[in-house]
Amino acid sequence: MQTITVEALKAKLDAGETINLVDVREPHENAEFNIGGLLLPLGKIQTMQVEEIDDLKDQEVFIYCRSGNRSGQACLILETMGYKNVVNVTGGMLAWQEKIGR
Template structure:
């Protein structure tokens, strides 16, 4: 698993790069603030329910949550399921919000 900072992610998004972002928070958290990632709550990932993102197994997938811990767990499960390029957003949405 690789890591990415909120600053690096923001820079890549600002440059118009098309990114595969997976948000592993709960729907209520996603409704409050999101960066247009695909919502796949951690419980689905831990249950190996990858239907929504199966086609991304060989692509870079940036995973985030609120603070970075759930996304780290999700990255481990995804790697075990054969995802080859998972990237954890360090600090999650907490770090993203600090950027303004």
């Protein structure tokens, strides 16, 4: 599994790169603060309900959560399902808010 820091991810966003962001937190966490990722809670990934991202199997996909733990689990599961280029955002939204802000 690859990883990326929140600073490096922010630089990609600021540069206008088209990137695939997936938020594996719960809906209430996403409602409080999010950076525009597709909401796909970890529970759905664990039960392999990932139809929304089927077309991203061969693309780079950045996965984030609150702290980096759930997104790490999601990356491992997605890799077993054939996703070739998943990237865990280390530190998650806690690191984003600490280092970048809202």
